[in-house]
Amino acid sequence: MTGSARLPILLAVIVLALLPLGATSNTLLNFMTFALIVALAAQGWNLLGGYGGQFSFGHAAFFGMGAYAMGLLQVRFGLNPWAAMPVAMLLGAAVGWAIGFLAFRARLRGAYFALVTLAFAEVFRILANAWAFTGAAAGLLVPLKLQAANMQFEDKRLFYWLVLAFVAGALVLTAELARSRFGARLVALRENEDAARALGVDTLRVKLAAITLSAGVTAAAGGLYAQKSLYLDAAIAYGPWISVDALLAPIVGGLGTVFGPLIGALALLGLGELSKMALGNLFGGAVPGIDLIVFGILLILAVAFAPRGLLGLFDRLIRRPRPAEGGEATP
Numbered sequence: 001m002t003g004s005a006r007l008p009i010l011l012a013v014i015v016l017a018l019l020p021l022g023a024t025s026n027t028l029l030n031f032m033t034f035a036l037i038v039a040l041a042a043q044g045w046n047l048l049g050g051y052g053g054q055f056s057f058g059h060a061a062f063f064g065m066g067a068y069a070m071g072l073l074q075v076r077f078g079l080n081p082w083a084a085m086p087v088a089m090l091l092g093a094a095v096g097w098a099i100g101f102l103a104f105r106a107r108l109r110g111a112y113f114a115l116v117t118l119a120f121a122e123v124f125r126i127l128a129n130a131w132a133f134t135g136a137a138a139g140l141l142v143p144l145k146l147q148a149a150n151m152q153f154e155d156k157r158l159f160y161w162l163v164l165a166f167v168a169g170a171l172v173l174t175a176e177l178a179r180s181r182f183g184a185r186l187v188a189l190r191e192n193e194d195a196a197r198a199l200g201v202d203t204l205r206v207k208l209a210a211i212t213l214s215a216g217v218t219a220a221a222g223g224l225y226a227q228k229s230l231y232l233d234a235a236i237a238y239g240p241w242i243s244v245d246a247l248l249a250p251i252v253g254g255l256g257t258v259f260g261p262l263i264g265a266l267a268l269l270g271l272g273e274l275s276k277m278a279l280g281n282l283f284g285g286a287v288p289g290i291d292l293i294v295f296g297i298l299l300i301l302a303v304a305f306a307p308r309g310l311l312g313l314f315d316r317l318i319r320r321p322r323p324a325e326g327g328e329a330t331p
Contacts (some may be wrong), residue, residue, distance in 0.1 A: 006172075006175075008258075008259070009171045009172060009175060009287040012171070012259065012262070013164065013167075013168045013171075014226070016032075016036075016164055016167075017161060017164060019032060020032070020157040020160055020161075021123070021259040023157075026156065029157065029160060030052065030156070031273060032160060032162045033156070033228060033317070034228075034247070034269070035230070035265055035266055035269045035270070036160070036161055036163045036167050036265075037221050037224050037225050038199065038242070038246070038249065038260050038269060039058065039064055039167055039249065039262045039264075039265035039266070040163070040166055040170055040217065040218075040220060040221040040223070040224070040259055040276035041215055041217075041218045041221035041222070041242055041245070042245065042246045042247075042248040042249035042250050042253075042261035042262075043061065043167070043170040043171070043250075043261040043262070044062070044170070044214045044215065044216070044217030044219075044220075044221065044246070045173065045214060045218065045246040045247060045249075045250060045261070045262060046174065046250040046256070046257075046261045047060050047177065047213055047214040047217065048210050048211050048213075048214035048254040049247070049250065049255070050250050050256035050257070050260065051056070051178070051183060051186045051190065051210070051256050051263075052112055052185060052186045052187075052189060052190050052206075052207060052210045053178065053190030053191070054109070054190075054207060054210065054245075055110075055113070055114050055247070056113070056114060056117040056211075056214075056247070056293065057114040057115065057117055057121075057243055057247065058114075058116075058117030058118040058119070058121035058243055059117070059121075059214075059218050059242065059246045059247070060121040060125070060237075060238045060239060060240060060242045060243040061095060061099065061121040061124050061215075061238065062092045062095060062096055062214070062215035062216075062218040062219050062222070063092075063218050063219065063221055063222035063225070063242045063243075063246070064092055064125070064128065064222060064234075064236050064237035064238035064242075065092045065095045065122070065215075065219055065222065066088045066089065066091070066092040066218065066219025066220060066221065066222030066223040066226075067220070067222035067223060067226040067232055067236075067237040068128060068134055068140070068221070068222075068232060068237055069084070069087060069088035069091045069222075069223065070085065070223035070227060071142050071226045071232050072133070072134065072140065072141045073087060073088070074142055074143075074211075075140060075141075076133070076143060080149070080150070081149060081150055081151040081227055082149075083173075084223070085151075085220070085223050086201065088219055088222070088223040089216045089220050089223065090216070091219065091220045091302050092215045092216055092218060092219020092220075092222065093212045093213070093215050093216035093219065094212075094322065095215060095219075096211045096212045096213075096216065096217070096218075097208060097212045097280030098216020099116070099117065099120050099211065099215075100207060100208045100212065101208060102116075103116045103117070104203075104207045104208060104211075105206055108143045108223050109193070114184075117220060118243070121238055121240075121243060122238075124271070124303065125234045125235070125238035125239070126234070126236060128233075128234040128237065129233070129234035129235075134234075135232070135233070137233070138232075138233075139231060139232055139233030139234075139236075140232045140233070141230065141231050142226065142227070142231070142232075143230075143231040144230060150189075151227050152230075158268060159227075161227060162224075162294065163224050163228075166220055166224065167262065170217055170220075171258055171259070171262070172203065173213075173217070174258045175258045177213075177256065181195070182206070182209065185201050185206050186206055186210055188201060188209065189201060189203055189206055190256075196204070196247060196305050196306075210280075210318045211277070218219070218246065222237065222242075234271045235269075245265070245268065245269075248264065248268055248298075248299055249261045249264035249268055250264055250309070251264065251299065251302060251303075251309060252264035252267055252268055252302045252309055252310060253265070253267065253309050253310050254308055254310060254311035254312055255308070255309060257309070257311050259311060260309050260310075260311055263309075263310055263311060264310065267298070267310060268294075269297060271294050271298065272294045275293075275294045285330050
């Protein structure tokens with residue numbers, strides 16, 4: 001990756017890293033930490049859906065696998081969380097490969113592939129909710145041990161910066177992929193899978209690599225979420241909320257771009273929280289589901305007026321031809 005490609009990532013990470021230094025509210029810090037976790041999951045989705053054109057409705061399967069692996073390895077096996085995190089990512093990647101192998105070997109694509117991923121996520125949710133090993137309906141509680149060796153910090157900014165480090169790594173990974181030969185094959189597959197196959201691209205191998213990579217990144221987000229909340233149940237880990245957030249963030253921010261998932265996650269969650277506060281003050285209490293209404297409105301606006309997302313809209317605005325001095329547009 002060239003220096004010019006690294007510079008935007010470096011600047012974005014520096015800005016985000018400096019935010020907690022001026023933050024006096026734990027609410028803001030918690031929100032930013034959660035938003036970055038969602039952005040990491042969305043970046044994983046973007047690798048498969050944005051660059052590869054394989055839309056998934058069930059990334060909760062990978063998020064939940066990472067989350068439960070992170071929790072269970074500590075609670076049931078006594079593994080240190082720093083060692084549990086890479087294992088959780090590997091398990092998430094393995095689940096991604098298995099789902100991809102079953103779906104792509106059957107030549108499922110489009111809506112059929114999306115529904116298969118959704119079905120797997122729901123199956124995992126039901127199993128986790130019924131299996132005593134995972135805590136069943138009561139959930140799984142990770143013991144509170146405020147020590148850096150346990151990936152738990154008294155200063156919440158340290159965990160924020162840890163999450164930011166994962167997001168920075170995902171940004172670099174995406175930028176490298178976009179400029180690689182593998183990335184070119186992935187985009188060719190997205191544009192026309194049959195044509196890519198005719199040109200000699202091993203589409204099965206490329207798609208399997210993409211979903212494995214995507215699942216591993218999303219599992220990392222799940223592991224971080226488990227370590228942040230220290231509690232899991234099936235509805236949280238495998239719930240549809242993360243599949244929706246991971247899918248919408250790249251669409252709103254910009255599909256198949258490096259920064260689209262990050263910008264989309266901050267925009268979606270930020271506007272959702274602002275709407276909750278504004279309407280809560282207006283009506284004297286919380287308005288359930290208002291964030292989902294905001295998500296729906298943003299999705300409609302993005303599809304109607306910014307099909308390339310917020311990044312595409314910004315790019316279109318700054319590249320708009322300016323009128324000539326005489327008041328007429330230049331040809």
